[in-house]
Amino acid sequence: MMLTILGRKSSANVQKVHWICLEGNIKFSSVNIGGKYKGHETKDFKKLNPNSTIPVLIDENFTIYESNSIxxxxxxxxxxxxxxxxxxEALNSQWIDWSSLVFGIPCAIFTAHSxxxxxxxRNYEIAKEAEKKIYSIFEILEKQLSKQNYIIDNSINLADxxxxxWLHRCNILxxxxxxxxxxxxxxLKLKERESFNKAVVFAPLPPN
Ligand SMILES: N[C@@H](CCC(=O)N[C@@H](CS)C(=O)NCC(=O)O)C(=O)O
Structure with a gap:
């Protein structure tokens, strides 16, 4: 049975899930929910995810939400x-948590207000504050990536x-x-990967 990923393709949290599937050549079907498609506030969707957020993954009888857990x-x-x-594995976990709890928050705020x-x-001050935070996060990433080619070591890992x-979102903005x-x-190394291009670079912009 094919995996089903619920969530609009323009969401960075959905893109992560598409990317890992493409990275592993795993077949999946994608259902546009959220943003202009709506549907995430319905009773049926709340049965899958009471938080009304995308993405949600359905794997036969198993359902899971929270993009990083997926x-x-x-x-x-x-x-x-x-x-x-x-x-x-622990370092991957650290950076995956960080990607949402530190990097993702100002990125989502900046996206909303720009x-x-x-x-x-839109509030210009809020956008400016988020932008400042994002540039301070770029400094952290710059330091980390000056030590090796990818986030954890010299090859791509889950945390990348x-x-x-989120970095692509910043570039678009x-x-x-x-x-x-x-x-x-x-x-630029990520952009050499077909999986990254298909799932992230060629994806539509929010709210599409
Ligand atoms: N912590 C959650 C956050 C999910 C989240 O905030 N998703 C946003 C899209 S990125 C959402 O559901 N927005 C409502 C919408 O798209 O209409 C996760 O990582 O899955």
Whole structure:
């Protein structure tokens, strides 16, 4: 049975899940929910995820929400980007949590106030504050990526996926990555991957 991923393709949290599937050549079907498609506030959707957020993954009789948990589930189930090293797994986990709890938050705020909200509801000050935070996060990533080619070591790991999705969002929103040489080099390496291009680079922009 094919995996079903519920969520609009423009969501960075959905893109992570598409990317890992493409990375492992795992077949999936995708259902547009959320954003302009709506559907995430319905009674039926809330049975799958009471938080009304996308993505949700359905794997036969098993349903799971929270994008990072879905990412880990797919990686474990299909043995994609796994390394049998407990410290490396822990570091992946650290950076995956960080991608949502530190990086993702200002990215989502910046997206809302520069793209997603109707113009009259956008707040320039809030967007500016989020932008400042994002540039301070770029410094952290720059330092990390000046030590090796990817986030954890010299090859791609699970943690590169969610961070790459948010970095691409920043690039689309015209934040200047070129000021950060190692970060830009990493981003260009990700762009060499068909999976990243298909799931993230060629994806529509929110709310589509
Ligand atoms: N922590 C959740 C956050 C999910 C989330 O905030 N999803 C957003 C899209 S990125 C959402 O459901 N937005 C409502 C919509 O798209 O209409 C996760 O990682 O899955």
């Amino acid at each position: 990412l880990r589930y797919i990686s474990n189930k299909f043995n994609i980007l796994k390394n049998n090293n407990i410290e490396k 793209l997603l909200l109707p113009k009259e509801k 996926i969610p961070i790459g999705c 015209k934040l200047d990555i070129s000021r950060f040489a190692s970060l830009e080099k990493w981003y």
